[in-house]
Amino acid sequence: MVDVDKAIIARLKKHGKVFEVLVDCDLALAVKAGKDVPITDVLAVQKVFADSRKALVATDADLEQVFSTTNHLEAAKDIIVNGEVQITxxxxxxxxxxxxxxxxxxxxxxxxxxxxxxxxxxxxxxxxxxxxxxxxxxxxxxxxxxxxxxxxxMPILPISFEKKEIAVKVPPEFGIRAYPIVKSFGELKKDEWLDDGSWSAVIEIPAGMQNDLFDKLNSLTHGNVDIKILKTSKNEVE
Incomplete structure (x- = not known):
């Protein structure tokens, strides 16, 4: 249960009307971020207010007009998601x-x-x-x-976003342990076990992670690993 004294206000202004709910700050922000949080856990009071400081509850007519429902919990979620959470x-x-x-x-x-x-x-x-x-x-x-x-x-520190396709070959005694390490760094393009028991793979990773990958593989194999950069290409920010 959210402590009313510690709750903050989430407010939505729509169609010339103001709607407020009293919420837990962290949980309200989680809801705004799209996380699945029960709305009853977020609210300090399970009511929508026209003015929370005066404890003036929103009318059913106003809720119906703006939210197409008189259900306070449904309206409260809309207020949190689409309104402003007054964070501390x-x-x-x-x-x-x-x-x-x-x-x-x-x-x-x-x-x-x-x-x-x-x-x-x-x-x-x-x-x-x-x-x-x-x-x-x-x-x-x-x-x-x-x-x-x-x-x-860029004027201070030129930065290029790149990705690299890297081939690795690990001796038989390290192959099983190398697999999850390599896979955790990016997209595994292909991998295979060779006739001599060695493990071979091609992985695409963000360029900035190259040294970390090399360090981990060298540490695992005590330097007994073959690594080759196959190609470098631009990597757009999503």
Missing amino acids: AEHRARIIEDKRRRILGILHRNGVDPKTHLPHPMTRLELAFEEAKIKISEYERVEKQVKDILKKL
């Missing part, structure tokens, strides 16, 4: 930091220096963020922000 400063800071880490992770995994075709160190990316005065939005999707941030970073 603490939640806002947490969301922004989480998105910042995710954006940096995408740039680090996928982006490389176009001259060397090697990934930029995370510390260099973080410094470029500071230099470019990058601002993270708590509302926009991470993927959308990556595209905009790339444009701002």
Whole structure:
């Protein structure tokens, strides 16, 4: 049960009317993100208000007009999904930091220096963020922000999004353990067990993950692994 004293307001303005519900911040944001959360777990009060501070409940006529239902739970979900959740400063800071880490992770995994075709160190990316005065939005999707941030970073830190097709060949004694490692890095194009018991594979991975893959395979096989980059191509941000 959501504590009313700790609940925040989710508000929707539509057809000249205002509708409010009292919600748990984290669960409401999860609903907005498309996660399957029971609406009864999200609400502090299972009513839709015209003014929650005055405890003024929305009329059935208004609910029917705007939401085509008089069911308060159905209307509440619509308000959360399509309205504005008034997050606290603490939640806002947490969301922004989480998105910042995710954006940096995408740039680090996928982006490389176009001259060397090697990934930029995370510390260099973080410094470029500071230099470019990058601002993270708590509302926009991470993927959308990556595209905009790339444009701002390019004058400071050229980044090319690339993917690489890599062939690996692992000795018989390491094949079974190498398979899940390789597969976890990207799309396994093909793999086969050779006549001598060795395991051979071709995988497509984000260019920035190349060194991590090499390090893991070298660590597993004590350097006894054949690795060959077959081709490099552009990798668009989704």
